[in-house]
Amino acid sequence: MTFDHSPIRERLHAHVDRLSGQIGPRILARPESISATIGYLTSQWNEMGYEVREETYASSDGPATNLVVEIPGTSANEVIVLGAHYDTVATTPGADDNASAVAVLLEVGRLLKEVTPRRTIRFVAFACEESPYMSLGSMGSQHHAQQARQRGEKIAMLCLEMVGYFRDDPGSQSVPSSIPKFLHWLFPKRGNFLAAIGNLSSWQLSWAFRRGFKKASRLKLFSICLPEKIEEIRRSDNSSFWDAGYPALMLTDTSFLRNANYHQPSDTPDTLDYDAMSEVTRGVASAVKKLAG
Template sequence: MAFDPTPIRENLVQHVDRLAGLIGPRILAKPESISASIGYISSMWQAMGYEVREETYKSSDGSATNLVVEIPGTSADDVVVLGAHYDTVATTPGADDNASAVAVLLETSRLLKDVSPGKTLRFVSFACEEAPYMSLGSMGSQYHASQAKLRDEQIVMLCLEMVGYFRNEPGSQKVPETIPKFLHWLFPKRGNFLAAVGNLNSWQLSWAFRRGFKKASRLGLFSICLPEKIHEIRRSDNSSFWDQGYPALMLTDTSFLRNPHYHQPSDTPDTLDYDAMTQVTQGVASAIQKLARC
């Protein structure tokens, strides 16, 4: 399936502007910001023709809500999950972290709305990914993944985590501190790629995702599977699915390893590269088609 890039880019700009520009910091301590975020994401999905399910659970700071839509597959218990958290830390409007990912989530779900998948497609916008909820076990993705395990669902998961900041200057990409220095030469030095990061159990998913992504995207893709003792790879919702034994990839611009606006007031919509985000969206949609046997 070929995807027209023009409406994708326009919609990505709108989604980031509404979430990061209009709503701003999205935290449970500011309930109106969460309500506005839920309202916006839900309204976008409803306009596409989806039925939105609110998955509410108890976090350490009270009630929190994941938003879920699905395209049923012929194999109901085989599920491809694409997820992105919609919350921020209190100090930032969160354009890259994580409005960029929610925007790609919404656009990918729009592009795939009318497919007929073999596996069920599930699109989830998670609550409470940011600190302190990860350390307190209150993440929306932890709740969702544990409930899926109780239902005995067979899941592969793609986690969108900061996918909007790209730079081409030499030295614009850092290497995680926990990677041994003798391996640094293996890693890109320019921040002009999307990273698809898995744990060792996710290598087959990584290979299949790469093949699907490259069919539809010109953007560079750096695929790697690492031991979970490299703690940087556990810093998003993918870790919740790893903890339940599910293969999962974190799709990311590498966050603080590239973006100087990480968790800062300067993480604003004008800092993002919407052409690159369009390429991310096209590649992710193509990869999901492959993973779900569309």
Template sequence: MRRRRSFMPTILGAMVLFAVVVLAGGYWLMLYMPAASFRGEPASLSEDGKVLSERLHRHVRTLSETIGERHYWRPEALQAAEDYIEQAFQAAGLRPQRQAVPTGSRVFHNIEVILPGGQLAEEVFVVGAHYDTVRGTPGADDNASGVAVLIELARLLQQAELDRTLHLVAFVNEEMPFFGSAAMGSLQYARQARAEGMHVVGMISLEMLGYFSDEPGSQAYPFPLDRFYPDQGDFVAFVSNLESRRLVHQVIEAFRHHAEVPSEGLVAPPLLGDIRRSDHWAFWEMGFPAMMLTDTANFRNPYYHGPDDTHDRLDYATMARLTKGLAAALESLARR
């Protein structure tokens, strides 16, 4: 009698192959990023780069030290931050506009400048950064750093010949308890953009862009991302959801062609809750492609949301290189 052939090895082999394909597909979907990240020693800052570094430092120091905590419970400070940002845009030769954001019994504002496009003017890139803080912190990295980069991007790009339109916006009320509420400045902005039929082709949230370290072990991650990324916190992270994968690929590729700053990217599903933690979330809610640019917050910066998040702890040379590279990337993305 002939022995019956067992199909178990075939079944197990098929299961292993399927698992490998799934893992490879997941890796490609979430972790693959186009172009190569910058590595090595960056060139010394040019004279223009040094001036840019000083401007960034001045913005951060004014917002975090001169003004300090900026939130609903210190309305005079939040108003002072609004005024400073508006005046900084004006000093750069721009015409900022205010969008009222009712918050309880008070009214605060988003501050916006528009750099008009040409042949594709109806297509809009939004770049935003929140200027409020939580209680108990001067908020140098979170998020005076993002606001400083926003202001200097406007300065660098104001004379650029663009096909697509750029909206650069300082948002109010990103921090708790307003995150996700009607008083969240970016959510109000995104809702209005949707209601008006604005064709937002991409939104970039500038969320904490000043804290960098080349020390081994200076970078942490939510599990299991620590298996795939470097443990040195010397890079800037590009983060999106699955629906915005094309956008994050476009932005990081353009950035890598221009910037002398290491970069890492992640496209993740919503179950990884940390990818939601900034103003880009509001644009996801309205169905717009959006992403976050960040130094990864508390996964790197030990002073996050604390009294020691001060201007003297940030790396303004790296911020200058980042700002210059991002400006060049945005200029290329805003052209045909």
């Protein structure tokens, strides 16, 4: 797959600027911010020719809404889900966390609009990933995964979680504290890669994703499957799908292990690397196409 790089970069920057530069913190306590976010995402998908479905459920703080669009496949009940949460914590405009991921979600949808897949491709913008909703069982991804299980869907899930912050200087990448020190040598020391992290049951998805990603992206990809007792790997929407029995990967710049702006007012659009995000977009689109068949 060959994509025009420059327009992707410009659109990614525009999405991040709109979500974090103009709308800012996206929390249920500021309903105008959620309304503006839903309006923007819906308008973007509508312009691409998608029909947007609102999936509203009861969270601990009232109604919350996931946004869902699909490219129907020919195989019944087989679905590739690409998802990203659109909410933030109250203390940050959330450029990397998680406007970067929502921007990539939109642009992958644009690149794949005309494909005819065997498995349905489903793009989901999730509500309520951030604290306190995870601990309260109110995550949008939990609702979606549980509903999918009840419908009997066969899902493989890719979770976009902070995909915009990259650094090449030595020591710019930390290792999760849950990883035993004698294994630290296995992990990169420069924050210049995208990580694709699975639980042990997701190893086949990890391998297939890697093959698809590397066909179209020059960005370094660090793929690893770890036991879920490594707590850092459960800190996003992928955990909702693991809990429902589905294979899932978290695709991430590794969050606080690299980005000191995590959950801070300084998580702003100017801190992101849009060239690297373009490579993420190209690679993820290629991988989704391969997984969908």
